[in-house]
Every structure is written in C-alpha cells, then in structure tokens.
Amino acid sequence: MRIVVVTSGKGGVGKTTTSAAFATGLALRGYKTAVIDFDVGLRNLDLIMGCERRVVYDFVNVIQGDAKLHQALIKDKRVESLYILPASQTKDKEALTETGVEAVMDELQQMGFDYVVCDSPAGIEHGALMAMMFADEAIVVTNPEVSSVRDSDRILGLLQSKTRRAIEGREPIKEHLLITRYNPKRVEEGEMLSYKDILELLRVPLIGVIPESEGVLHASNQGEPVILIKEDKAAQAYDDVVGRFLGENRPLRFTTYEKPGLLKRLLGGG
C-alpha cells in the first residue's frame, strides 16, 4: 500500500479537486483506493465526491472508537474499488491523533488497499501535519502565483523534516509538483507565473499542469470528480497525471495558448 498526501500550504488551490480526481483515476485503473478527508471542520471531499448524503460515520468517529473503519468507509457508486472516508464537520481539530491516524492506515493496509490518498487541509498546522505524517509520496499542489509557490516551498520543507519517513531517517518522501488552475493566456500576457518559472523556483519533479476549466466547478456542483467528465480538458490533464504517477510517459498538454484562428473568430468561438 502506498500513501499519497495531496498538500499545498495555501487554501483554495485545488487540493480537494485533485484528491478526488486522482483517487478516482487510480480506482478506474483497478487499484483499490481510499481517499481520506483530513480537513476536519470543512468537510469538502464528500460533497465533491457526491456522497454527502450517505455519511453516517466519519474519520474522527473511527479514531475515537465510536465506529469501525468498515462502517465509516463509503463505497463509491460509480467506480468499483473506490472508497471515501469523510471528515467530521464539528469536532475539534486535535481529534486526529497521530496514533489514531496510524491505526487507520494499518487497518487499510490489512484490508488490502493499494493506495490511500490523503486530502490535506490548508496551512501548516496539526491537520496538515497529520495528513502528511505517514505519506510515501506527496503531490504538492501549486497555483501560478508567488504566494502559492512560497507556501508550497514551506510545505516541501516540512515533508522532509516532520514526517515519519523523515523522523525515522528512511528514504525521503517522493515529491511531485502539480500546477493547477493554469491559464496559458494569462501566462502569455505575463499576469501569471509560467510552469517553467515555478519549476525553477521549487525544483521538484513536475507531475502535471491542470488548466483552469469551468468544467471543474460544474463537476463539483454535480458531486462528480472532474476526471469522469471525459471531454473536459482538466479531466484529461488529471488522467495524464494518474498515468505519469503510474510510470507512463505522457507529454504535457494544455500549457500553451493558441490564439483563436480567423475562422474561429468569425464564428465567434474561442
């Protein structure tokens, strides 16, 4: 079993969107995958996964022994072998204890999961540290703006010092940079950092660039991970990310701005 944390430091950059898409993508390829919401208090993941009405027990209930893990795991209705462990809305953030999280990870391993995807809250506080604590790999989500890049830099530092792998001196967490909400037009106009700028600033292997797409909001309103909307460009970019994560060679897409051609302009498209 591999544990993958989706983290960023900054809020609103697309961690939950990514966690949902990535976990769904892994499950679509047949891997038994659990996606866990570590954002105690906000509880976004079950909305994006469209299972909010089926939440009976949550992560904190399991940690506090009020429910068994198998009772709290919600099986996805669309994708075989995909499970969601929702966060609680009310309980205090310190309820996610390190031993509690560890016990849940151990049990997921015994249940035969291939991947656990941890959707981290924003910030560098307790919840974010718990989400990364047991990770084997990290997807660091960054938007093309300076403050987001700086926060990602901080998170990358924590990944190499505050996690179990770091504390025990094992092989460091494998880092992946994911740039989301990328708008090639605004990059071209100099209003946003280019992915090359970001790569140079952070010096972490790039796993993908997700374009800004209206399909993302659409999908989340419908409670559907965006990766399932096959014709959407963000969905295709997320599919590339899953492919690259599993070792496939997928060239970058959606990173250059193509000026609308004459015909398209005449027809009012673009």
Add this chain to the structure above:
Amino acid sequence: MPEPIVRFTPTNLAGFVVTLAATSPARLADELHKVFAGANRYFAGEVAVLDFREVTEWPTHVDWAGIAALMRRIGLQPVGVRGVPEPFHTALARLNLALLDAISPEYGAQPTPHATVAVAPERTALPAATPEATQAAPNDSPRSASRIIDRPVRSGQQIHHPDGDVILMNGVNPGGEVIAGGHIICWGPLSGRAIAGAYGLETARIFAHRFQPELVAIAGIFKTFEQGVPPVLAGKPVQVRLEPTPETAEMRLQFDILEL
C-alpha cells in the same frame, strides 16, 4: 560504598563574551536585529558572559531582565557579567547573574572560534534531508568539516553548520537560511540568506552560481537586498568577500562577478 550522587568535575565549557557598549534593551535589540537581520536563535544555547566595560555613561536604572531576555532570544544563556558598577550588584544577584570581574580573568579573552564551535550542537530544520550528515560518523572515522546539502534549502528551513563550509547543491529558496562557520558555496540560485564566517572568520567567502539573495553576511558584516539585488549582479555567478576599505581600513563586503 555507593557512587556519590553529587559530583564536581571541572570543565572548560566554551561560550561567548558579549561586549555591550550600551545598556538600553531597546537600543541593543535594534542593533542585534541589524546584525542578525531578524534571524531568531542565531546561537545554539551557548553560555554568555556580558561585558559592560565599554559603557561610558551609566543610567540610574538598567533593565537587566530585559537584557538577559534579549540574549536568550538570540540563543545565548547569560550566566554572568563583568564591568558593572557596584550600585547594580543587588539587581544582578536577584537575576542570578554572577559577577565575574574578580574570578577567571581569562574570561576577558575571546574564546577561539574553534573552542566555541566545538560545543555548538548542530541545528537544522532538515534532519532527514541529509541522512549522511545526521547519522553522525564515529569521531575516529575520517570525515570532512564541510557539509553538503543536496536538496534545496526551502522557505523556513535553516542549515546551521558552525564547524566548516557548507556546499549547497540545489540552491537556497527565498526565506531559507544558511549559517556557516566557514565558506558558503551555492550551486543553483541563492535566493535566501547566506551567513558565512558566522563565528568571526573574516576570510570566509560566499560563492553563488546565481546570485539573488535576501541577505549576505561575512563575519557579522552584512548587506540586505530589500530593494532587490543591483542589476549588474542579479542572477550572475558572484563571489562575496571582505576587504578593507582603502581610506579607513574598515572591513566591507566586496562583490565580484565570476567567469564561469
């Protein structure tokens, strides 16, 4: 006979003599801020003797607790003072600060940088990033006084290596900080803070493959770049060293562009 539970062993614990030519904590804090450019905990808990012999005008009241707190904030543990006039002695006693004028005259001498660094423990925010360095080799095995850091030094991280040079293979990002007793050699962008010769070594230098730092310092002489690095230097391969000014022979930082 069981082992006695209290034993006295002489020690040569090294520390610092901090010469303070003023007594107002606010003025001292201001000065320290300039010297350390806001780095908190510059030292690693070494003991400090505060030497006030250069104070020329003594006020009627001195905020000793404030001065002690200031020292602790930069990571020093004040244990005593020298050169403080009689009227303040009771106030010092209340803070358990020893009067060291009479005892150990050798306290007046600056400890050699080597004696000092020998007790300074390693402090770094990057324990796992450099397992080679943290899994300390036994003392009798061959080892280098230099420390190599393979990963980028990231915002919020600090590399503190009092014993020698630091070689950075992947740059220092904005908000990252490197403190070396010796030279700092930086491959990749130097975008954070580089403090070389941190224990007074004036011959220390900083080499940066891509020079765009927030701050550089050698032996306590520093420069910040709040308005940005001058365009002639920015992004270039640069060496920083100390050189005496022709007029006053005072040390100042010299920046040379290197041919690569």
